[in-house]
Amino acid sequence: MAKKKTPALNTSSTADIAFLLLCYFLMTTTMGSQLGLSRRLPPMPDKDAKVEDQKVNRRNIIIVRINSADRLFAGTEPVDVSQLKDKIKEFLTNPANDPNLPEKEVQEIEGLGKYAASGSDSYAVSKGVISLQNDRGTSYRAYLQVQNELVKAVNELRDEFSVSTFGKQFAQLDEEQQGIVKKAVPQNISEAEPKDVGKRRR
Amino acid sequence: MSKFGGNSNKKEVPPVSSGSLSDIVFMLLFFFMVTTQMRETENKVQVQVPEASEVVKLERKDLNSYINIGTPIRALQAQYGTEARIQLNDSFKSTDDIRDFIAAERESKSEGDRQFMTVSIRADQDVRMGIVTDVKQELRRCSALKIMYSARRPSED
Numbered sequence: 001m002a003k004k005k006t007p008a009l010n011t012s013s014t015a016d017i018a019f020l021l022l023c024y025f026l027m028t029t030t031m032g033s034q035l036g037l038s039r040r041l042p043p044m045p046d047k048d049a050k051v052e053d054q055k056v057n058r059r060n061i062i063i064v065r066i067n068s069a070d071r072l073f074a075g076t077e078p079v080d081v082s083q084l085k086d087k088i089k090e091f092l093t094n095p096a097n098d099p100n101l102p103e104k105e106v107q108e109i110e111g112l113g114k115y116a117a118s119g120s121d122s123y124a125v126s127k128g129v130i131s132l133q134n135d136r137g138t139s140y141r142a143y144l145q146v147q148n149e150l151v152k153a154v155n156e157l158r159d160e161f162s163v164s165t166f167g168k169q170f171a172q173l174d175e176e177q178q179g180i181v182k183k184a185v186p187q188n189i190s191e192a193e194p195k196d197v198g199k200r201r202r
Numbered sequence: 203m204s205k206f207g208g209n210s211n212k213k214e215v216p217p218v219s220s221g222s223l224s225d226i227v228f229m230l231l232f233f234f235m236v237t238t239q240m241r242e243t244e245n246k247v248q249v250q251v252p253e254a255s256e257v258v259k260l261e262r263k264d265l266n267s268y269i270n271i272g273t274p275i276r277a278l279q280a281q282y283g284t285e286a287r288i289q290l291n292d293s294f295k296s297t298d299d300i301r302d303f304i305a306a307e308r309e310s311k312s313e314g315d316r317q318f319m320t321v322s323i324r325a326d327q328d329v330r331m332g333i334v335t336d337v338k339q340e341l342r343r344c345s346a347l348k349i350m351y352s353a354r355r356p357s358e359d
Contacts, residue, residue: 011224025235034263036350038320043342044343135331136335139328140325140328144252145252148255148353151256152255
């Protein structure tokens, strides 16, 4: 016979094999995308470099302190975590040019003039620095919550700046524009040397 | 006539073809292979990362090394106690071992990527800052300055 058919290959077990592989990958891999708060640590000061107090004007710095009972202090007064964001925003913007709040320095930001209503490259950038201090007994949860509030304050300021300058939210800007916004609203969060905190506790 | 024939009770429903079943399963398999990543170490500490709403995604997972901090898992508590411990790779370590760990991690990355290496601190939300501060100080000493506090999005809203 010329038309003899070859018998069909039995493929019913390929599904089982694939299932087995699937189960293997389900067991050995993890889904979770890595989320977190990105930070840059300050480099360790050289041992032989003389201890030089950075002359930061008193008004330009706000000290956010968390004690071992997770109580939060911004500046000198105790605040709640929910109030911290507004306090930081007020500190960084200094809308009323209060002499106790940080001064502003007019800086040339390249490329800003194309977008800004005033048409110039200069913008008064706040010199405010947030200094975060914690105790060894502070819980990590409280610490990260505060970190989160600080980032949120800066992000909201960046959004406000983006909307007023570019008419768009920060996340929708392209890379160059984001760079401009980052220069105009810097994220100056410094984490204090832990030994200072230890001294304070004793 | 066969149209009205009595053999209609012999007529069978054609079997459902299962030939495409394997294709479907393979598709699933590829989906999981693409979206997941290999679990490289076994967790020896319990880590429940805290919540934070402003989290950002890590760009390069392959340039990341992990430092886990938390209490040992229940099976190991008899041996190691309930004090918060640092886990590097597969074993409990002290802060002094971080230097070697960072050096080894740095060695494993390609030359050009070393400056972008990020150290991800996965600490349990209930650990005290003391141990985290020690780790941070040690990282500064090793000049591994790019760090990331692992967190998750808040579950509500």
